[in-house]
Amino acid sequence: MLRVSPTQRPRLSEIISNLGDRITEAQLNNWLGEVAGLQASLKEAAPKLTSLDRAARSPAGAVDLGLPIIAGSPE
Template identity: 45%
Template sequence: MEEISDNLKDRIAEAEREGWLGEVEGLSTSLAAAEDKIAQIQAQQEKKQSPVFLGLPSLSQLTARTSEATK
């Protein structure tokens, strides 16, 4: 995806030099979509690498378990 993004940036620069305004607009839209997709992929990877908080039992839950085990 990053190669696609880089290629689009190069094509936008070329279209601006040549004065192809319609082409610039279309390529800019494609670039925005590619950058959004890259951000989604990065967020998904970060989410996979982040720890998951499973919570801690409360004191009442611990004492209830202890009293049931001693019966």
């Protein structure tokens, strides 16, 4: 799975909005194959936007777990 850069959030949001408009147009013109393809794209794009939003809310950076201590080894 590809990860989307957080800087691309506005672009991804625009793509999702555009997909919705294109689905509506395809439905009005009875382009059933086009509708199916666009819905598949929308199904994959929407969770990526959710993932970006979730990542923005979580603390950034690495977590220091410390050094492991092995029993019986000299310190």
